Amino acid sequence: MKKANITVVGLGPGRFGLITLESWQLMQQAEHLVLRTRIHPTVAEIEKRGLKFTTYDGFYEEAPDFETLYTHIAKDLLQRAESEGNLVYAVPGSPLVAERTVVLLRELAENSLVEVNILPGMSxxxxxxxxxxxxxxxxxxxxxxxxxxxxxxxxxxxxxxxxxxxxxxxxxxxxxxxxxxxxxxxxxxxxxxxxxxxxxxxxxxxxxxxxxxxxxxxxxxxxxx
Missing domain, CATH: 3.30.950.10 (Tetrapyrrole methylase, C-terminal domain)
Incomplete structure (x- = not known):
């Protein structure tokens, strides 16, 4: 069975121009684009360019602490990929700099039917x-x-x-x-x-x-x- 795929990209540290070209192209092509949060300076420009996405902002209101929140997000991403197919997950900054959800996602994916690919980004x-x-x-x-x-x-x-x-x-x-x-x-x-x-x-x-x-x-x- 072919594995579903989650591609993780970074939104950069601030202004829209600091998103890498590769990440932006993948976001444009994504059938399912998911942002960890819309509270990031680039989001207004992403919306202005017509991209549709969902976010995990609602999860923040329910979680008792950050570790629970990030674990919930990682598990939900895997479940969505298994049921809906390939998706692009965008996080603030760089995916591998101070981004706990990506660490958890990689760990949980090892025992799942989902492959996680992480692209470099600017932090x-x-x-x-x-x-x-x-x-x-x-x-x-x-x-x-x-x-x-x-x-x-x-x-x-x-x-x-x-x-x-x-x-x-x-x-x-x-x-x-x-x-x-x-x-x-x-x-x-x-x-x-x-x-x-x-x-x-x-x-x-x-x-x-x-x-x-x-x-x-x-x-x-x-x-x-």
Whole structure:
């Protein structure tokens, strides 16, 4: 029996032009296009170009935590592919950078009748390198804000904290980082990267949760110095 296919593509880190040409062509050709969420800067342009899609935004309201949510999404994708046929699944950024649903999808697909193909995409990290003028070859640790507490000591490398998506997470992140760095340690606050209203500004660590524009497009760069 021929396996159904799920092709995973990335929506890029911000503006529409950062979607790869290969991913865009597959999205245009998809019989079933599924987005993890419509809360992404490229979605308005995708709609303007006439593409029809469904999203998993409704799942967010039902799940008690993110791991449950992402597992539910991965299982549903497999079920849909088995019943409806090939589909294209689009996620924010790059499919293999801080995208838990893709990790779970690959694991669950091993024991299913569905084949998962993942295309490379541009993540916020590539844009950040350019904006901050840093070379990742010098060493960089990337961690989700919810995992900052797993750091038992100050990293020897510079640190990027992703998914600082609301004031509560920003406050928790600040407190955990202040166990490793001085309260006034200068960090770089990154918001709306690769968008027209992009903001990159240096602030003391203790002011992280005082920023007025904290949302799902907020990250933090902590230099090694």
């Amino acid at each position: 916020f990290v590539e844009v950040m390198y350019t904006r901050l003028g840093i070379d990742p070859i010098e060493g960089l640790t990337i961690i989700d804000a919810e995992d900052v507490g797993t750091l038992k000591e100050r990293p020897a490398q510079s640190l990027v904290v992703t998914q600082v998506y609301d004031p509560i997470i920003a406050s928790d992140t600040k407190l955990m980082l202040m166990d490793l760095y001085p309260d006034e340690y200068e960090v770089t606050y990154i918001h709306n990267l690769a968008l027209p209203d992009e903001s990159i500004r240096k602030i003391p660590l203790y002011e992280l949760d005082r920023q007025k524009d904290v949302d799902h497009l907020t990250s933090l760069f902590v230099p090694a110095k």
